[in-house]
Amino acid sequence: MAAGTGSGPGGISIRALVKHYGTFEAVAGIDLEIRRGEFLTLLGPSGSGKTTLLMMIAGFQDATSGDIRLDDRSIVAMPPEKRNFGMVFQGYALFPHMTVADNIGYALSVRGRPRAEIAARVAEMLELAQLQGMGARLPAQLSGGQQQRVALARALAFSPPVLLLDEPLGALDRKLRIEVQEQLKELHRRLGTTFIYVTHDQEEALSMSDRIVIMRAGRVEQVGTPEELYSRPRTEFAASFLGKSNFLRRDGKVWALRPEKIDLSVATGQATGGRLSGRILSMAYFGSVLKYQVETAEQGQIEVDVDAWRGGGALPVGTAVGLDWSEQAAVLLGS
Numbered sequence: 001m002a003a004g005t006g007s008g009p010g011g012i013s014i015r016a017l018v019k020h021y022g023t024f025e026a027v028a029g030i031d032l033e034i035r036r037g038e039f040l041t042l043l044g045p046s047g048s049g050k051t052t053l054l055m056m057i058a059g060f061q062d063a064t065s066g067d068i069r070l071d072d073r074s075i076v077a078m079p080p081e082k083r084n085f086g087m088v089f090q091g092y093a094l095f096p097h098m099t100v101a102d103n104i105g106y107a108l109s110v111r112g113r114p115r116a117e118i119a120a121r122v123a124e125m126l127e128l129a130q131l132q133g134m135g136a137r138l139p140a141q142l143s144g145g146q147q148q149r150v151a152l153a154r155a156l157a158f159s160p161p162v163l164l165l166d167e168p169l170g171a172l173d174r175k176l177r178i179e180v181q182e183q184l185k186e187l188h189r190r191l192g193t194t195f196i197y198v199t200h201d202q203e204e205a206l207s208m209s210d211r212i213v214i215m216r217a218g219r220v221e222q223v224g225t226p227e228e229l230y231s232r233p234r235t236e237f238a239a240s241f242l243g244k245s246n247f248l249r250r251d252g253k254v255w256a257l258r259p260e261k262i263d264l265s266v267a268t269g270q271a272t273g274g275r276l277s278g279r280i281l282s283m284a285y286f287g288s289v290l291k292y293q294v295e296t297a298e299q300g301q302i303e304v305d306v307d308a309w310r311g312g313g314a315l316p317v318g319t320a321v322g323l324d325w326s327e328q329a330a331v332l333l334g335s
Helices: 050-058 100-110 115-128 144-156 174-191 202-208 226-231 236-241
Strands: 012-021 024-034 039-043 065-070 086-089 162-166 194-199 211-216 219-224 246-250 253-257 263-266 276-285 289-296 300-307 320-324 330-332
Touching: 012 050, 024 050, 024 219, 039 050, 039 202, 050 162, 050 194, 050 211, 086 144, 100 115, 100 144, 115 144, 144 174, 174 202, 194 202, 202 226, 211 226, 211 236, 219 226, 219 236, 236 246, 236 253, 276 300, 289 320
Parallel strands: 039 194, 039 211, 086 162, 162 194
Antiparallel strands: 012 024, 012 065, 211 219, 246 253, 253 330, 263 320, 276 289, 276 320, 289 300
16 A cells, blocks of 8 residues: 555654664664555664664654654653554564464453454454464464464554554565565555564665665664665665665765666677776676676776576677666766
């Protein structure tokens, strides 16, 4: 579901938010508007402040200063249980002695909901999470992906206005992670709940998010849609952290150039026909893509991605090549 607008539940405003641990500033004055119903991802390396920011939104960490507002009401001093947010962690945190059904219904039970209502909601969540027929099983009888879907169903069972997800797929293997990503996206589309998702995985962020917040050293580096951030990064850090980039340096300025936006051609004689000329240093085969490292005199090493299906086979190391690209392919970066 695309990001929503209006006055419904789930919109969060973060204003001048700061978190200190002694003299260390983990979050350094963040301002951020999270739209109702959007899938927003906090993306950054270890130590960038993304998990600390999520924990302050959840209420598990106190802010040093600043404000967090839910639908224009301050919640910065509110305890976690009063915020009524759903939470999903990497380690699932399921109750091992409870059945799947009891795990999913737990939040409703502690809220004193009637048994019939709990049973109906659990059945609904089992279907939503594609866990039909598994309600009587224990967590140990499930695969990792199934356990993660139970954790999601439990977090969503009480219809929270916001779902917070902290590296929830980190314990899954790649194939299963991609599968659960698709299920998460479908859940978000169907429910329209505000999702705030923490990851350091670039592909995960690009494939799932309405918008991405790139974080660095406790600050917001850039915010935008996946396409905006990938195609028009503003800084060298944003261009290098979200995907791969070559950095062309000319006249004191820096351009980012994605490897797949470069045309590679074999040199004939002394002329290459390219903007840069060089020789192939190495090649790696990734099934659909051939990744070349090309040594150039003007710009050093340049990475080039070529679709493997174009034919002709891989070029050997040492081949003289020309590199060319369109004017629009390179992006001028700020400081």
